[in-house]
Amino acid sequence: MFYGKYYLLFFISCSPFCLLGQKAVGIGTSNPRVTLEVAGDAITRDGIEIGVIDDMVDADTSTFLVQEDASNKLKTLDVSNPTGTALGYIQEYIIENPNEDWVLNLDTNISATEFVVNTISAYYNRELDIDGYATVPNFSAYIQDGTWRLTADFPSANNLYDNEIGTWTITTLIYSRDLSKQLGTITIPMNNGSEGSHANPIID
Structure with missing residues (x-):
């Protein structure tokens, strides 16, 4: 009887998730478009694992995520938007x-x-x-x-x-x-020669 209580509690506590199975879950939305959709702010503290990402094709449009320093919010950078900002x-x-x-x-x-x-x-x-x-x-x-x-x-x-x-x-x-990252100026003395080399690469 003692163990039975624990089994019953475990079943009750996990049943909302177990019963969902493969159904989509929405937080802040009643119509999730993917397995899990959060409509609103979300904070992750221990990182996010990203699974398989499909390769881009020519017909795809690129969208970047940029973190704002002041608020730590993520913003989308859609380079296909003619009125929005872009990388270049x-x-x-x-x-x-x-x-x-x-x-x-x-x-x-x-x-x-x-x-x-x-x-x-x-x-x-x-x-x-x-x-x-x-x-x-x-x-x-x-x-x-x-x-x-x-x-x-x-x-x-x-x-x-x-x-x-x-x-x-x-x-x-x-x-x-x-x-973009501004790397500054590098001076390389050639010593009156025609060949030279920088000691360390600027990007490794």
Whole structure:
């Protein structure tokens, strides 16, 4: 009789879970869409085990989870949302009618404290007078007065025809400093040689 009480208590205590079997369980929702759905805040203290994750295919859209420092809440980062934030942005600048092929200082008005801007590619759409010299396009992004600027030029060259209106097309990659790690600057002395190596890799 003594043991029977314990068996009965154990059966009563576990029966809500045992009877559920493979049915979906909802907390805060009466219509769970998966085996367990929590509609609302949840706190886990000892970690979460993640089972099998299906491979992505081309048709899938990517969504990231980002933890907010102030509230420790998780937020979704849906890169497929055209109006939302993203890990990075690709922006094309079409610069019309500069001083021949010379763009000295184009202010993008993008904050240098919040974002990083890299130039990916650039091309100029007019024939050049190189006057016997070889030249390659020089283009870059740089910081001045707190914003990112663009510059582009063919050194030692000008428009072949002065009256032509040229256009630069510069493609940039823009990403938030909050969503990327800034590793700073590394100086590597070459000692007047043509080969060198950094002592430690920046990422291991």
